[in-house]
Amino acid sequence: MDPFDEVPLRELVPAVIGVLVRRGAGFAAAEDAVQEALVEALRTWPADPPRDPKGWLVTVAWRRFLDGVRSESARERREVAVEVEPAAGPARDADDTLEVFFLCAHPALTPASAVALTLRAVAGLTTRQVAEAYLVPEATMGQRISRAKRTVADASFDRPGDPATVRRVLYLVFNEGYSGDVDLAAEAIRLARQLAALVDDPENDGLLALMLLHHARRPARIRADGSLVPLAEQDRSLWDSALIEEGVTVLQSALAQERRGELQLQAAIAALHADAATAAETDWVQVVQWYDELLALTGSPVVRLNRAVAVGEADGPRAGLAALAGVDPALPRHRAVAAYLHEKDGALAEAARLYAEAAALATNVAEKTHLTKQAARLRHSSVVE
Template sequence: MDERLLRSLTPEVLGVLVRRGADFAAAEDAVQDALVEALRVWPADPPRDPKGWLVTAAWRKFLDATRSEAARRRREDRVEEEPPPGPAPSTDDTLQLYFLCAHPSLTPASAVALTLRAVGGLTTRQISEAYLVPEATMAQRISRAKRTVSKERLDRPGDVATVLRVLYLVFNEGYSGDVDLAAEAIRLTRQLAAVVDHPEVSGLLALMLLHHARRAARTAADGALIPLAEQDRTRWDTTAIAEGITILQSALARDRLGEFQAQAAVAALHADAQTAEETDWVQIVEWYDELVRLTGSPVARLNRAVAVGEADGPRAGLAALAELDPALPRRTAVAAYLHEKDGDPGTAARLYAEAAHAASNLAERDYLTRQAARLNTALRTS
């Protein structure tokens, strides 16, 4: 059973049902039921036309659900006639479904959940496990999201930038439960790139590939974080790096720079360096300048301060850091790093301890705590 095939067909099948007159919420439920049926039937009896099989099964599930609710009798009259089995229509509504699931009236969390369910083909259980929330909570979130978008027409224009932000949120969740969300985000972004010609879609796909290529080297066997400068670069996925750089170069050649292309350019410069010492920090600073110009993002300014510290020395980095809000997440950790580079281990140790206390996840907290302990030990023995 090829679950990836099932997931890739999900938005196409859902689009067919909506085009036939089913409202989005009911159509999405019917498609999910059809996917469950496919998982049960296909291993022993694989269909010659998988999409056609799913369309027929989902439409029957929709009709069964419609007929069982007397309050929806008028809709039943409208959709009573069941189209005969046969090849599924070639219309692909994937892009419109992306737009619908990233509707501006939805919260980011709801947009992510609905995208994974309606476009990604994941079950509510899989999504809830990936986001470490109870299945009932995720079911309510998805149900509310479906009700919100059910009255929206499938052919209305949408905002590609909003879709990309939703996919980026999925990617940044990484891995949990039995679903690799980073890999799923890459799959969905590839799918989006196949139906929309936009350099920022390519930029996001390149960024994901370049970041994902370093995944195996990011943590030690005990789960401890390994910073970029200390990673074993022989463990990086060179195939993914080469693909990401090729995609990025093609996007940049169109001369329509966006924030994901700029982020991908930074990632490409890191990936291109054989050792940490060979990193072209001057170019990285220039790309962060572009990113700050495009977005004004405090996170981009923070990352720029790190790059300035590497390119022009730690005091230049600290000067750039001084312009940022002290409450900015990870600012204290960056200050600790730059003070250590500047030869001030006492201040660095204190700041590492402060950053550890404020860290948002256990792995980061452990890393920062170890840094503080290392410096304090060195100070006591010096």
């Protein structure tokens, strides 16, 4: 192991938590003990890496757990229910990584709490790192994680979890982390790889493919000033071809199983965008076909909205506006899509008005700035004309 690389160390965290839980520790106490061991490892391993990293973590975390129990036992006059400490050496306990995934995505948790707990107990991040990633004080994030651990305190490792819930949590991690010293998109991809390896489900591969294909476009998505670059305007030479190739390969393997799900279909659409050398060469007819299948599967209003854009590209803006007519106008991005289609149809004043309304409703600063600029551009064009 590279002693200066945190990732291999953090990859061990869920399995080590599982070992402690199997030995009798409660989940919350096990997670706290492993975090303490992790901090100690980060302090000592660069200079003196162990021969058996997992065994080292298990031994140190278990001792931290016993210290805590004995301290409480001294106050309450009782002894820990484990008589002999395990000796240092290879950790041969069963790998409960998947159970930790499931526990951190417990349905009783709010999405925000599930994300925070997943980043601590599965990704192995410290509370400080999680707090920095989500731009909240460390104390606030610590309280959120503590509440989450209390919520799942009585959950059992013996109950089957829900991979779909885990996938939703990982996709939240992928989409919602923007700052701090840890790249949360990369963390989500790492965890998605683990999940795909642990559970043979084509939707897990679909999630991984979708993340890889979106992440490949990341270098071209934001300008130097922080503003958004629409897909059609992105410099495709900046896209990561290796990630695209991997994403397409993973997707093809998933689709070959003939058990299509929502994430596989979303990834198929992303793959068509990635396959086009220019925006003009996008196979919009096939994109619409994938959206049709996705809509039939999910009935999602968001899918219906995105399908309207694809129809507008494949069959013209009037067809796109007709498709948009069946979408709830209260849906986020509805006005932005309407503005785009009206602009393509030559109705610049209406498009400018809709862009301005969309900007007023936007909650993301980069999106608000982009939409405001679009409105100003079209107003300027109308004045010039």
